[in-house]
Amino acid sequence: MTIVEIELCGIKMKNPTMLAAGILGSTAASLNWAARSGAGAVVTKSFGMNPNKGYANPTTVEVTGGVINAIGLSNPGVNNFKVELEKLNKSVPAIASLYGANPEEFSEIAARVEGLVDALELNVSCPHAMGGCGSAIGQDPNLTSEIVRSVKKMVKIPVFVKLTPNVTDIVEIARHAEKAGADALTMINSLGPGMRIDIETGNPILKNRFGGLSGPAVKPVAIRCVFDVFESVEVPIIGVGGIRDYKDVIEFLYAGASCVQIGTSIMYEGMEIFEKIVFGLERFMNEMDYETVEEMVGIAHK
Numbered sequence: 001m002t003i004v005e006i007e008l009c010g011i012k013m014k015n016p017t018m019l020a021a022g023i024l025g026s027t028a029a030s031l032n033w034a035a036r037s038g039a040g041a042v043v044t045k046s047f048g049m050n051p052n053k054g055y056a057n058p059t060t061v062e063v064t065g066g067v068i069n070a071i072g073l074s075n076p077g078v079n080n081f082k083v084e085l086e087k088l089n090k091s092v093p094a095i096a097s098l099y100g101a102n103p104e105e106f107s108e109i110a111a112r113v114e115g116l117v118d119a120l121e122l123n124v125s126c127p128h129a130m131g132g133c134g135s136a137i138g139q140d141p142n143l144t145s146e147i148v149r150s151v152k153k154m155v156k157i158p159v160f161v162k163l164t165p166n167v168t169d170i171v172e173i174a175r176h177a178e179k180a181g182a183d184a185l186t187m188i189n190s191l192g193p194g195m196r197i198d199i200e201t202g203n204p205i206l207k208n209r210f211g212g213l214s215g216p217a218v219k220p221v222a223i224r225c226v227f228d229v230f231e232s233v234e235v236p237i238i239g240v241g242g243i244r245d246y247k248d249v250i251e252f253l254y255a256g257a258s259c260v261q262i263g264t265s266i267m268y269e270g271m272e273i274f275e276k277i278v279f280g281l282e283r284f285m286n287e288m289d290y291e292t293v294e295e296m297v298g299i300a301h302k
């Protein structure tokens with residue numbers, strides 16, 4: 001066992017990094033690529049009950065410190081996505097990211113893929129989702145609870161809940177999710193919605209006008225959210241938001257995350273980012289005499 005190995009909700013990971021949902025997670029080939037590149041686990045792109053084309057292009061635009069995207073949860077639907085899940089090489093744990101409009105949809109999708117993945121991540125937090133999905137759910141603590149409870153009754157594998165920062169009190173949402181049975185909390189989804197306007201035409205650049213902000217600019221908000229929730233829940237936290245290097249990972253661990261997800265930075269660093277981060281983290285732990293990642297979790301609270 002190496003010093004960077006962890007266990008999350010009974011799932012063993014070779015290091016505390018995951019491919020985040022929505023980044024190159026649409027096919028088995030891309031998920032397997034992330035696994036070969038050093039990710040400790042992989043999370044699929046969010047998929048729902050039925051195929052969804054999402055929003056028309058352009059769906060992404062770069063801004064200072066990140067990217068705004070309004071893809072609209074485009075996906076081929078659960079039945080088609082199952083074909084991809086069946087092709088996973090299972091070299092690292094796989095987590096399916098699900099979305100729906102109500103508890104029944106979430107539960108049905110969860111039941112259909114339970115045997116193909118190691119855990120589920122409920123996307124109740126996308127700031128640019130269509131049709132009452134995403135953050136429209138995650139901003140309501142009671143509806144969040146209802147969905148988590150419904151899925152937990154349907155499956156036996158761990159259920160993670162991805163929370164939105166676009167709320168008055170994220171701690172309240174986190175507590176409701178935990179009480180409903182969430183095994184872990186993923187924090188945070190993108191900020192927003194935000195937008196950019198083309199100064200030549202005067203028109204919004206994104207076809208949907210608005211989208212979610214991700215990338216380095218959101219990291220301070222994500223760190224604060226993890227820090228606040230850590231003191232109020234007992235379940236593990238998966239930190240996500242603007243991670244570029246091992247130093248960012250350490251900040252998340254110190255704030256209270258047990259592991260992290262990496263997304264937008266792959267656009268700039270490539271899949272090599274996983275190996276770079278793990279190498280830097282392992283070197284730092286040796287220099288600081290840490291024997292396990294768990295020792296680092298929540299240090300900022302001591």
